Amino acid sequence: MNTVELLQQLIRIPSVNPDNDPGTDQVGEQAIADFLEDLLNTHGFTVQQEEVMPERPNLIARCPGSDDRPRIFLGPHLDTVGVTGMDFDPFCGDLRCDTIIGRGASDTKGPMAAMLTALIEHKELLAELPVAIDFVAFMAEESAQHGSKHFAEWHAHEYVFGIAGEPTSLDIVYTTKGCLWATVAAKGQAAHASQPERGSNAIMTLAAALQTLHTDLRKELAGYDHPVLGPSSINIGTIQGGTRPNIVPDHAEAEIDIRLTPSLHEAGGAAKILQQFIAERQLPLEVTQAHQNPPMETRTQDPFIQQLIQANPATQLVGAPWFSDAAHLANAGIPSICLGPGSINQAHTKDEFIKIADLEAGHDYFSKFIQSFRDMPMQ
Numbered sequence: 001m002n003t004v005e006l007l008q009q010l011i012r013i014p015s016v017n018p019d020n021d022p023g024t025d026q027v028g029e030q031a032i033a034d035f036l037e038d039l040l041n042t043h044g045f046t047v048q049q050e051e052v053m054p055e056r057p058n059l060i061a062r063c064p065g066s067d068d069r070p071r072i073f074l075g076p077h078l079d080t081v082g083v084t085g086m087d088f089d090p091f092c093g094d095l096r097c098d099t100i101i102g103r104g105a106s107d108t109k110g111p112m113a114a115m116l117t118a119l120i121e122h123k124e125l126l127a128e129l130p131v132a133i134d135f136v137a138f139m140a141e142e143s144a145q146h147g148s149k150h151f152a153e154w155h156a157h158e159y160v161f162g163i164a165g166e167p168t169s170l171d172i173v174y175t176t177k178g179c180l181w182a183t184v185a186a187k188g189q190a191a192h193a194s195q196p197e198r199g200s201n202a203i204m205t206l207a208a209a210l211q212t213l214h215t216d217l218r219k220e221l222a223g224y225d226h227p228v229l230g231p232s233s234i235n236i237g238t239i240q241g242g243t244r245p246n247i248v249p250d251h252a253e254a255e256i257d258i259r260l261t262p263s264l265h266e267a268g269g270a271a272k273i274l275q276q277f278i279a280e281r282q283l284p285l286e287v288t289q290a291h292q293n294p295p296m297e298t299r300t301q302d303p304f305i306q307q308l309i310q311a312n313p314a315t316q317l318v319g320a321p322w323f324s325d326a327a328h329l330a331n332a333g334i335p336s337i338c339l340g341p342g343s344i345n346q347a348h349t350k351d352e353f354i355k356i357a358d359l360e361a362g363h364d365y366f367s368k369f370i371q372s373f374r375d376m377p378m379q
Contacts (some may be wrong), residue, residue: 001117002117002378003113003114003117003359003360003362003363003367004095004100004113004356004359004360006113006116007093007100007105007109007110007112007113007354007359008093008094008095008100009035009093010032010035010093010104010109010112010113011091011092011093011100011102011103011104011105011109011113011333012091012092012093012102013031013032013035013236014026014027014031014035014090014103015027015028015029015031015032015078015079015080015081015104016079016080016081016082016083016103017079017082017140017142017143019142019143019144020082020143021072021082021084022080022081022082022083022084023082023083023084023085023086023088024083024093027054028055029055029056029057029078029079029139029140030055030057033049033057033058033059033078033139034080036059036116036137037049037059037061037087038124039116039120040061040116040120041279043120044064044123044127045061045063045064045119045123045134045135046061046062047059047060047062048060049149049155049318050150052139052146052147052150052362053139053140053146053253054139054148056139056140056147057139057140058078058136058137058138058139058147058150058151058283059078059135059136059137059176060134060135060136060151060155061070061134061135061136061275062132062134063119063126063127063132063133063134063135064123064126064127065126065127065128065129065132066103066127066132067367069129069130069131069132070130070131070132070160071131071132071133071134071158071159071160072131072132072133072134072159072160072162072163073133073134073135073136073159073161073162073163074115074119074133074134074135074136074163074165074366075135075136075137075138075148075162075163075164075325075329076108076109076111076112076115076137076138076164076165076166076340077108077137077138077141077142077143077147077148077164077165077325078137078138078139078147079139079140079142080103080104080107080108080109080142081103081107081142083103083178083309083329085350086103086350086351086352087350087351088101088102088351089102090102090103090352091103093105095356096353098355098356098357099168099353099354099355099356100352100353100354100356100359101351101352102352102353103110103352104352105158105342105344105346105352105353105354106342106344106346106347106352106353106354107166107167107342107344107346107347107352108141108165108166108167108168108280108347110167110340110341110342110354110358110359110362111165111166111167111339111340111341111342111362112137112165112340113359113362113363114340114359114362114363114365114366115135115163115165115340115362115366116135117363117371118363118365118366118370119133119135119368119370121367122370122371123163124355124369125370125371125374126370128374129207129300129370129374130373131373133373134159134298135158136151136162138151138325141324141325144291145293145325145328146324147325148164148326148329149328149329151329152328152329152331152332152334153332156329156332156333156334157333158239159334160304160334160335161302161304161334161335161336162326162329162334162335162336162337162339163336163337163339164324164325164329164336164337164338164339165178165338165339165340166324166326166338166339166342166344167341167342167343167346167347167354168318168320168338168339168340168344168360169341169342169343169344169358170293170312170315170339170340170341170358170361170365171315171317171318171339172305172308172316172317172337172338172339173316173318173319173320173326173337173338173339174296174297174298174300174305174317174318174319174337175226175228175262175295175296175297175298175320176229176295176296176319176320176321176322176323176324176326176327176338177226177229177232177259177260177261177295177317177320177321177322177323177325178259178260178261178265178270178292178293178294178295178296178323178327179257179258179259179260179270179292179293180256180257180258180260180269180271180290180292180293181255181256181257181289181290181291181292182255182256182258182271182272182274182287182288182289182290182291183205183252183253183254183255183256183287183288183289184210184253184254184256184285184286184287184344185206185217185252185253185285185286185288186202186203186205186206186209186212186252186253186284186285186286187201187202187204187205187250187251187284187286188201188205188248188249188250188251188252189248189250190247190248190249190250191247191248191349191378192246192247192248193245193246193247193248193379194246196248198248199248199250200248200250201248201249201307202241202242202249202250202251202252203241203242203249203252204301205252205284206239206241206252206253206254206285209283209285210236210239210254211285212281212283213233213234213236213256213277213283214236216272216277216281217234217274217277218234220231220273220277221234221258221264221270221273224260224261224263224264224267225263226261226262226263226319227322228318228319229261229262229295229319229321230261230321231261232258232259232260232261232263232264232270233258233259234256234258234259235256235257235258235259236254236255236256237254237255237256237257238254238255239252239253239254239255240252240253240254241253256274258273258274258339259321259323259339260271260292260295261295262295262297264295265294265295269292270292271287271290271292271327274287274290275287289352291321291326293327293329294327294328294330294331295327296324296326296327296331297330297335298326298330298335298336298337299335300317304335305337305352307372307373308339308359308369310372311368311369311371311372312365312368312369315365320338320344322344324338326338340362341354341358341359341361341362341365342354342355342358342359342362343358
């Protein structure tokens with residue numbers, strides 16, 4: 001099976017994350033995990049599924065050979081984002097001109113196919129290398145990252161390096177921003193709309209407070225800068241309030257997204273800064289459902305990063321403003337990066353695709369990396 005054919009098969013197995021408007025009832029990672037287990041068992045890998053949530057497992061495939069050696073892994077995620085509004089059958093996996101189309105083609109079944117075919121092609125060599133190179137696939141990366149958190153809790157001690165499969169144009173993403181998702185809510189007092197002075201409009205209270213967050217908190221966050229990632233930032237993503245136009249609303253809330261740099265993380269994190277700002281400005285807001293993910297900054301002199309560069313000299317070291325499983329892995333003590341073929345600009349789009357040439361370049365990239373341990377064994 002070549003890389004193109006494998007990617008087509010992977011796209012045709014729906015594995016949509018059930019959160020945030022999936023647009024289909026074909027959700028969850030069980031079917032694709034079962035497919036991968038059968039595939040990798042056939043090629044001599046020792047495979048186990050670890051159920052993190054009902055019918056939503058991680059998959060861990062240990063390569064052939066001795067267990068008495070350092071272990072690293074290639075680790076894409078199993079889930080995709082939703083399919084609402086796509087321009088074509090999201091699970092077609094069709095060839096179109098010089099591309100493969102379908103949900104996950106870029107993020108992240110393309111990187112997955114490139115990793116898998118490189119590993120399978122070199123299965124005999126894997127047994128002889130001084131480093132074990134495993135395949136790990138995570139559930140729920142597209143929301144809450146339950147899979148990588150579970151893996152980090154139970155398996156961090158087993159691995160010395162991890163590569164999270166993401167569409168990075170085959171550049172090494174060694175640093176990323178973290179993120180805080182939180183709900184900010186304002187309360188009011190209901191009244192009949194014919195007598196609005198008898199009530200207190202929660203929507204207007206919230207709107208005024210959000211303007212302060214948008215202007216003044218944005219300026220404060222910009223002070224937490226990074227030479228590669230740029231400044232920390234805030235986005236107000238959703239707003240809800242009221243029940244009827246003829247009732248003064250007594251509740252309104254908005255969801256915000258703060259992207260945090262390593263310096264903001266070191267200063268106590270975005271949740272702390274947000275709460276301090278609200279208290280200092282005496283804003284009438286309550287913060288709920290705050291969920292914070294750490295940034296990532298892996299040392300560029302890590303021997304496995306250097307091994308990647310030696311095997312593929314054209315690769316670049318870059319940063320990215322987005323978040324991935326790699327941050328949870330790195331936070332748990334596994335030096336990690338993001339890497340894979342395809343562009344992040346093609347991810348999550350209504351016409352998601354990956355160029356066949358990019359996919360095949362990904363296969364070659366990971367093949368050279370695997371081969372480099374034979375040619376340049378690490379001590």
